[in-house]
Amino acid sequence: MPGTSDPHISVSGVAVGYDGEVLLENIDFQVRRGEIFAILGGSGSGKSTLLRHLIGLAEPMRGEILVDGAPPALGSSAPIAGVLFQSGALFGSMTLGENVGLPLTTWTDLPPEAVEAVVRSKLELVGLGGFENHLPAELSGGMKKRAGIARALALEPPLVYLDEPSAGLDPITSAELDELLLTLNRGLGTTLVLVTHELPSIFAIAGRCLMLDREAKGPIALGAPADLRDHSRDPRVVAFFNRKPAVAEAES
């Protein structure tokens, strides 16, 4: 595993799971500051579970997760990371403006006019300018995700987690979202950690990726997507990047 002098996230010897059952173990990797890091794997491989642990929504069964040198803790202070959930997870009873403004009203003393201005700018950044007064139910899936990104960026965190940002989106919306993420990463230097199994998105934006496997109960590959596709000898990795069933790949 490549080391870095200034890792944004450091994961060492981590095992995760639920109700005493280990789902993934022996997880070791680091995410560099300003990197776009993808967590890959088939359905049920534990990608989202690992992400929940990185965010701090669950504690690892073993090992250590450090974000900026400290274990992720929620609630005690302003969040150190923004999160986009798979469904957007916008609060249904609030307008988009209120959703995006909630982190600001919770953690800053900005006057209402300033909060409104920040909300407007974040929504414009994700292409939803003018939608402040809309309810989440009035939006399409892609718009919800973009609004979720706007909320995740409200406090301008240096780190953003994204759970399957492109899932369920048409190819054009998905490409637009990838562009947006690249803009954030290049423009603001935001570290992005995304869970995905969308190959076009992985090749378009991810600098490095970690691949998880259900049978192996842990990581099976770490590296740049193109390197893994072209040079990996692991039939499971080759099968994933070539969109083939793993058995057929192993036999060939």
Next chain:
Amino acid sequence: MDESARRVHIDLGRLRTLDAASAALLLELRDELRERGLETEITGASGRVDSILELVAARPHGVTPRDKRAHPGVVEQIGWNTALISRFGFEVLDFVGRTVVAAGGAIRNPRRIPWRTTVSLMERSGADALPIVALITFLVGLVSAFQGAITLHRYGADIFVADGIAIGVTREFGPLMVAIVAAGRSGAAFAAELGTMRVSEEVDALRTIGLDPFPYLVLPRVIALSAMVPILALLGDAVAILGGATVGVLGLDLTFTAYMTETRLRLTFWNIATGLIKSLAFAIAIALIGCKWGLATRGGAEGVGRATTSAVVTMLFSLVIIDAAWTLVFYAWDI
């Protein structure tokens, strides 16, 4: 099969079609015969039959059969259930503890409570429930008075219908009926709302923003019901007494003034206060149970349905227990 046979040849040459289950069975048979040392071959398959055989054979693991667990014995069942009940007990204690801590934090810093949401919840669980509470308590007062009147009329004690209704309604039926309505309307709604928020990751999203679900979601609901259910119970008491008066005036030839005068004689401070104490206890229980089940929801829309049903059943059971407990306490205190 001939014991001396060493070779099995399954000829599918004349087979025109085959379903996946039959193909799996056939392949399983072939594998089993091979394991027994027989040379086994399936030949002659063509067209659709061949395609299906190939498709089924390509699945290396096939369908994993469910674990055939032995039926647990009585001791094992008792053990499992004891463990489950203990775990549930700890979870309830944990939930109540977190709510109390959140309430303590809210007293020190009231800004932590989303008051706009709380007022909206009060309107939904209070004002919006008024018509159904009024209808039900009026009918309960009416029916109770009618039942009492049948017996009391024989003894020429019609006026005591007012006494029975005044005491029974304020101490027992009013608070209980209002609590049942609150459980069905608000408690179920709390479980469904929070359950939906849980499965759509909104609760997790709140936590990642740094907002604790207890002061943000649970406390507003506890406050709203604690404020509204006792008020509804008071209104329900009044309407139920009116229901009793209707029977007294129309069925027993009592005057409205006589009925209300007798009622007023019986309406002591403690008759009303005991009902209100029960109402408050009911309200807190309904809100906590609704929120507890809602936040414990797992597994999509079906999970929300299950959590809501469980919440309502637990609420109704708890109301009866709480009612009985307070009745015993009031009896012991002689009030």
